[in-house]
């Protein structure tokens with residue numbers, strides 16, 4: 001797939017086929033993440049690849065603001081949890097580059113997955129401490145986000161459609177509203 005087709009076809013997938021994802025595909029996605037740029041090339045990212053159904057079910061069952069908002073995650077055959085070791089990155093003028101670095105790497109992974117025909121969905125709606133305990137993430141490291149990885153089911157389920165409607169996922173601000181030339185305004 002051409003790069004611009006990859007960018008255009010990426011969207012959040014919230015319903016997955018149970019088919020396993022071949023290890024080579026997972027590795028290709030992780031290699032794409034590994035190639036990402038980072039603050040002083042610190043490469044502070046770490047990825048936990050979860051295939052255990054029980055652990056995925058526990059991630060999916062987490063309640064955020066009282067609701068299991070990402071319960072649809074249960075259908076995913078793989079979840080990749082992106083973590084950061086902040087000490088290997090830096091902070092400048094109030095910008096925590098460990099979060100920036102890890103987000104860039106994660107998006108590399110997401111776009112690679114899209115190019116391979118796999119579905120993904122960024123997930124930031126989680127409580128960090130139970131995720132840390134569940135996955136044995138050491139003190140001093142942060143959980144930044146996670147994404148399911150799997151073959152999209154033919155049609156988006158009701159939950160996926162509902163989330164897309166609430167999040168207004170199909171709309172994007174026009175360039176005129178987000179781009180300025182020479183000076184802001």
Ligand SMILES: Cc1cc2nc3c(=O)[nH]c(=O)nc-3n(C[C@H](O)[C@H](O)[C@H](O)COP(=O)(O)O)c2cc1C
Nearest residue numbers: 010011012070121122123124125163167168169170
């Ligand atoms: C940092 C971040 C956190 C997100 N967290 C969640 C989440 O917890 N659950 C969810 O269903 N979608 C989540 N999303 C997906 C967004 O809702 C989605 O990207 C947005 O609505 C645009 O839709 P699209 O990805 O289909 O283009 C998150 C996206 C980002 C970038």
